[in-house]
Amino acid sequence: MIVVFLGPPGAGKGTQAKLLSQRMGLLHLSTGDILREAVKNQTPLGLKAKEYMDRGELVPDSLIVALIEECLPEEGGVILDGFPRTVAQAQALEDMLSSRNKKLSKVILFDSPDEVIVDRLSGRRVCSNCGAVYHIKYNPPKREGVCDLCGGSLVQREDDKEDVIRHRLEVYRKQTEPLIDFYQKRNIIFRLDATKDIQDLFSELEGILKDGR
Ligand code: ADP
Ligand code: AMP
Numbered sequence: 001m002i003v004v005f006l007g008p009p010g011a012g013k014g015t016q017a018k019l020l021s022q023r024m025g026l027l028h029l030s031t032g033d034i035l036r037e038a039v040k041n042q043t044p045l046g047l048k049a050k051e052y053m054d055r056g057e058l059v060p061d062s063l064i065v066a067l068i069e070e071c072l073p074e075e076g077g078v079i080l081d082g083f084p085r086t087v088a089q090a091q092a093l094e095d096m097l098s099s100r101n102k103k104l105s106k107v108i109l110f111d112s113p114d115e116v117i118v119d120r121l122s123g124r125r126v127c128s129n130c131g132a133v134y135h136i137k138y139n140p141p142k143r144e145g146v147c148d149l150c151g152g153s154l155v156q157r158e159d160d161k162e163d164v165i166r167h168r169l170e171v172y173r174k175q176t177e178p179l180i181d182f183y184q185k186r187n188i189i190f191r192l193d194a195t196k197d198i199q200d201l202f203s204e205l206e207g208i209l210k211d212g213r
Helices: 013-024 031-040 044-055 061-071 087-099 114-122 162-176 178-185 198-210
Strands: 002-006 027-030 078-081 106-111 124-127 133-135 189-193
Touching: 002 013, 002 178, 013 027, 013 078, 013 133, 013 198, 027 031, 031 044, 031 061, 044 061, 044 162, 061 087, 087 178, 106 178, 106 198, 114 124, 114 162, 162 178, 178 189, 189 198
Parallel strands: 002 078, 002 106, 027 078, 106 189
Antiparallel strands: 124 133
8 A cells, every 4th residue: 555645734644644654554754754864864865955944945856756766665555744745746656656566545635724734833842862743732742841752852843933834835835735636637535634633533544544445
């Protein structure tokens, strides 16, 4: 099974991808997570990507497509979280899969209004050590500012500051939303009401993925 999670930043894609990968044994491939790790380690990719990420812009397609070509496994199920984000990336993914005699199983659209997105992103905190994701109101850690999993300190992402959030939403509308039409034409898109809470959303998601359509 190869599934794409599509939707605005902060809609809850990463949170659901982590739950789903544990439940169904799928590989969770998040381009955002891979890029942040590359930035942290100051790899050549990280050095090129950093300025785009800090501004809330998309990293150039050529870098992202090369990254996915390297990371996409030959076998086994995958959740693609945050990729593709442009029509060019979607086309490249289709070509990549067809050269391996595979195709996308489903695209899950996380649908959410801007107020919910801004509220989620401004309250998001991430572990500076292991990358675990929390929310100050909706998914708080047991001890304020401390990661439940590894004891690392929780920080706010630079791109989760309000002015960058607004810009990321504009970028989403302009560059990523056309993918809805792209996948509607292929009849593989399923819409989720992402305003629901984490557990309800997960049940709905499982229902969609278990349904053989
Ligand atoms: P994305 O991967 O789409 O950018 P995240 O999964 O990181 O989004 O979620 C963004 C923020 O919203 C995080 O702080 C997360 O804890 C919180 N969150 C995720 N899903 C929900 C939900 N269904 N209800 C409320 N808060 C959520
Ligand atoms: P995310 O963690 O998915 O919110 O991604 C954080 C940032 O990484 C984005 O704002 C982009 O700068 C970059 N990024 C992640 N995935 C992609 C992608 N598929 N294409 C271009 N840029 C990406």
